[in-house]
Amino acid sequence: MLNKFFSLFRVFMMKIKILVFKVSHPHSLVVGQKLRFRKRLSLRADAGGKINIGDCVFFNNDVSINARELVTIGSHVLIGENVKIYDHNHAFGKNYEGVQPNTFKTAPITIGDGVWIGSNVTILKGVTIGSRAIIAAGTVVNQDVQPDVIYQEKRSFEQIPIHYRED
Template structure:
């Protein structure tokens, strides 16, 4: 197990170094930013990716940026999470979709969130602090802080006054 942890840290270090070299100032990250296998970043059109301290991306996640994506401190992502701050335009039926350009809007993901496996986060979304997004969610509108959201659309506020309530 120790070997596997060392392997993840070493390969993650080189992955982040590659993206930093490729995107320069457009890719900014804090301390203790860790990624696992298959992490991918795509930054186009002078977009920017800002990642806070102590952020973790599990296997096969991707962040696709044309505008701006900001991720707060201590946020963790399950496997296969995809983040897109843009979408294809498709209003002209006489022009191929790939030639119609994009709409785009920034994404802000707060601090200390847990984004579950196979979640997709779409353009223009603000996710507050301490949000839990269950596996398989498609997040297309804002989520307030201290909220749990599940794939079936149920939303629950986290209300706790003592540590015992959080256990």
């Protein structure tokens, strides 16, 4: 009987652990009303970064937001699974010898009201996404998006036949 109790307790605790979201610095986070999220939401604000989230925002599974400056998300925004948002990248170039692990270039990200961001989207530093825009699944957003548009990457694919050797 006691083993059954501990077994059920362990399953219950595992479910709670999966549903919890992680916030690295709670004082750097401003959240509006009716925030909803599924599993594994990670909000990370380092080095004075801030994350501002409006009202009625929904995050699907495995969303990660990383701010070293500022990420602002408007109200009534839907964010799909596995979305990654970064307002910084590592500094590199002729003034640096290789990638510097603790040196970053930052620029704020702003996501307007009523935006829908599809699954597996990556949003990079310095981007503003206009209100009511739709970001297609799998897109990398590295430039501003106008309001009321569908933004998607155009990809071309090639099918190359496999020629097997006959021995």
